Amino acid sequence: MPKITFLGAGSAVFARQLVTDILQVESLEEGTIALVDIDPVRLDLARQITEKLVERSGKHWSVQASTERREVLGGSDFLINTIEVAGLANVRHDFDIPMKYGINQCIGDTIGPGGIFKALRTGPAWLDILHDAEELCPAAWVLNYTNPMSILTFAALTGTKMRTVGLCHSVQGSSRQLADYLQVPYEELEWRCAGINHNAWFTVLRHNGEDMYPRLLERMKLPEVYERDPVRLEMARYFGAFVTESSGHFSEYVPYFRKRPELIERYARDGYLGGTGFYANNWPTWREKNDASIHEMLEGKKEIPFHRSHEYGSYIIEAIETHQPTVIYGNVRNTGLIDNLPDGCVEVACLVDRNGVQPTHFGPLPEQLAALNRSHMAVHTLMCEALLTHNKEAARYALLLDPLTAAVCSPAEISDLFDEMWEAEKDYLRPFEKA
16 A cells, blocks of 8 residues: 655645546555645645545545645655745746846746756755655655756755656657657657657657658648747757757757747747746746636536546556556666766656666767757756755856856856846745855
């Protein structure tokens, strides 16, 4: 009977789906779901919807809820991390201050100024949680869903003894999008993928033995295809591989598409396809709408979805607990898995069975793709130094190396930007004062 503990369970919509996924595992009839959040109101909302889901499933899972993680960490077999640290208070700072310097972000929560400062706010709390876990549930598997994925997962892998894997849905989602663009059945599409989170590359794309990249490049000439993914299709055209993150978010990872207004106009589209300030402008109302949606479900005004998603979390739990092997794409330490990338956090295929998550060797990436990945892995390494040693200047160096920031600003401007963001968010950066 596994015990699965959700950290940051107040993100009720995401936690709701992951709980639903777990309850859909046929051979897991009972266990414990423990919910932790520092916000008692949102925690209670998560508890209510979780109890409703368990009731609907007809299974015998018990539900615990606490604002104190140490009360429930003990005995946990799996920790699912979805924490958000001071995001609502800083989402405008993360976008508005860089924009003053000409750095135009769409999402800004994983890389760039917004991502770096999110890591600075989140990292200390994340490491504190894992240190408690080392004491209270040292054998647990940690499934991290919180961004910045690569930075936080690498910090966990280098700064703690917890068995940690970072999980995303970009590989599953992108492979299905490719099948759609190519107009071939998903089950018949053959592909290989590796790199880093949000920057993993489909190095093989075949159908019935035929290379599908010529077909993809031909189909991207159609407006109805191109307009759905302009940046990723441009990358496929010029770099030879389709990347796993959406056009809007990926446009922030490279120095090509957002450094001048005319380029943004040419390659960015509204919403997730690259809208300026899309995340900062919408995230606060998304939270309100999500909470309102949960209330409607609890009141019977709205149907509660009850289908299993393609998030990897439940499949990992199923494989380990029921000894049914599966393959997922996880963010893990690069112990020679990708030959031409350095030590760091990489995203590769992983076998999962009773022995846990076991990464597989990929080999070398094409050099042009590896070079793009390495530019971010240097940022990740510096950010891990910042988090593990409370070294503020390592974070400044990380921002100086960020590809989009460096494409727009001089070193002096970047340093000034860093100081301005630090001053605006200093109330949430207190751990660095102890260095």
